[in-house]
Amino acid sequence: MNLKRDDIKFRDQYLQKCLDKVEEITYLSNKMFEYSLVFSTEYNSDLSSIPVQKVMDTLVDHIQYLREMDLHILYEPLQTSLSMDANFAMMQRILNNIFSNIQKYCDPWKDIVIQTTIEENQLKMSFTNSINHHLDKVESNGIGLK
Incomplete structure (x- = not known):
């Protein structure tokens, strides 16, 4: 290309x-x-101070991808200048796992609701979707459980 x-x-x-x-x-x-x-x-958690907005931007990238797959996402963007102690690579891995599961298992005809808030100095994320009960096989390696 x-x-x-x-x-x-x-x-x-x-x-x-x-x-x-x-x-x-x-x-x-x-x-x-x-x-x-x-x-x-x-x-080893390797925590460092990272802007919360960096995590939010990663989240929005995943949401954009789901929207390009014609999935309907309900999400109100969170803009903040706060920072947090976290391992950004692990945050990316967690989000990759969540969105991979949404892609594989969601009911594509139902809304996917993603909420982000900052409460009591903590970043909180909520992901809600309906499971597609018409799937033939569920694949899992159990990484998400760990």
Whole structure:
């Protein structure tokens, strides 16, 4: 696509290859993370001060992606200048897991409600959706439980 060829057919093929590769990398990354959870004896949280807005921006990116899949999201953006002590990589991982589960298991004909608030100096997030009961198989590696 960088070559700026005008042939839409090839552009679509390259885009599909890119998406397939992203899926493969995500799968391998999750397996590696699962392996590290099983064999780790200690957990290092590596907290640092990060802007809450950075987490909100990541959340909005995920919401945009769901909207591009024609899912209906109810969300009121939260704008803040506060910071929090967190491990941003783990925050990203948590959001990736939540949104991956929404993509796989949500009822696409029902609203997905995402709420974010700051209460008593804590960032609170709530994700509500209906489960698609017409799925044939539920895939899980149990990472979310950990």
